[in-house]
Amino acid sequence: MHVSSTILLGRLAQPYFRGWANMHIIIAARRKLRPTRLAPVALGCASRAHISRRTAFSFVEIVVVLVILGVMAGIAVPRFSNAIARRRADSAATRIVMDLALARHHARVISADVTVTFAPQPAYAMDNVPDPNLPSSLYSVDLNTAPYHVTNWLLNFGGAKKVTFDMYGTPNRGGSIVIYVGNEARTISIDQDTGKANSSDGLLFEAVNTTGFPVV
Numbered sequence: 001m002h003v004s005s006t007i008l009l010g011r012l013a014q015p016y017f018r019g020w021a022n023m024h025i026i027i028a029a030r031r032k033l034r035p036t037r038l039a040p041v042a043l044g045c046a047s048r049a050h051i052s053r054r055t056a057f058s059f060v061e062i063v064v065v066l067v068i069l070g071v072m073a074g075i076a077v078p079r080f081s082n083a084i085a086r087r088r089a090d091s092a093a094t095r096i097v098m099d100l101a102l103a104r105h106h107a108r109v110i111s112a113d114v115t116v117t118f119a120p121q122p123a124y125a126m127d128n129v130p131d132p133n134l135p136s137s138l139y140s141v142d143l144n145t146a147p148y149h150v151t152n153w154l155l156n157f158g159g160a161k162k163v164t165f166d167m168y169g170t171p172n173r174g175g176s177i178v179i180y181v182g183n184e185a186r187t188i189s190i191d192q193d194t195g196k197a198n199s200s201d202g203l204l205f206e207a208v209n210t211t212g213f214p215v216v
Contacts, residue, residue, distance in 0.1 A: 085182035092122075092148040092179050093186035093199035099141060100163075100190060100197040103129060107165040115164040122150040122179065143179070154178040163190060171195045 100116065106129050107114040118124045122143035129139040143150040157163060157175035164172045174192025178185055188199045 082183070085184045088147065088149050089179065089181040089184040089186045092143050092150050092181065093188055095141065095143070095148065096124075096177060096179070096188045097197045097199050099124070099126070099139075100188075102126075102139075104165045104169040104171075104195045107167060108169045111167040113164050113166055115162050118155055118161045118163075118177075122148075122153045148181070150179050150181055152180045154180075165195055169195050 103114045103116050103126050106126075110128060112128060114126055114128050116124055116126050123141060125138055125140035127138060131137045131139045143153075155161065155175070155177055157173055160173060160175075163175070166172070171190055171192060174190050176190070177188040179188070186199055188197055190197045
């Protein structure tokens with residue numbers, strides 16, 4: 001009786017055991033198909049290592065970059081210096097033209113002579129014209145200082161160092177002034193008939209005509 005009951009229980013439980021075994025087989029199969037979690041981590045590490053290797057610079061690359069920067073600086077610095085010299089020369093020439101026009105106009109206003117006296121260095125002064133900043137002083141300009149930095153100039157007034165405008169604004173002589181800022185030169189001309197002054201671009205220092213009265 002005991003044996004038969006055991007056999008009966010075994011037969012009744014057999015479908016459950018088979019279902020349990022099948023479930024374990026299915027779970028094992030699914031685990032095999034499921035991607036492991038280590039693969040993305042390993043892939044990420046490899047990618048980061050690859051990126052870190054690509055973002056680093058070798059010594060040769062750094063040297064090449066420094067050489068390129070040096071060449072670019074060697075090209076840019078002289079051009080920048082020439083641009084500054086051109087700007088200063090243009091500003092100085094414009095200042096001289098405007099001041100000569102001021103002397104001519106002031107002579108006509110006060111109906112008296114106004115003389116512009118040129119100094120040995122790039123500077124000049126006007127009589128009968130007060131300084132707008134210091135009314136008690138005469139008008140004077142020093143082109144050798146900032147912002148003009150004129151290094152030299154050449155006067156061509158027949159050996160004279162003065163130009164006088166009469167009450168009609170007519171100068172007693174015509175001529176020209178050549179100013180130098182580095183390798184830049186500008187020429188300011190005074191028309192003897194009208195007294196009007198104008199400026200034009202000059203040539204390099206070595207090619208400028210040296211006739212006239214040099215001021216050194």
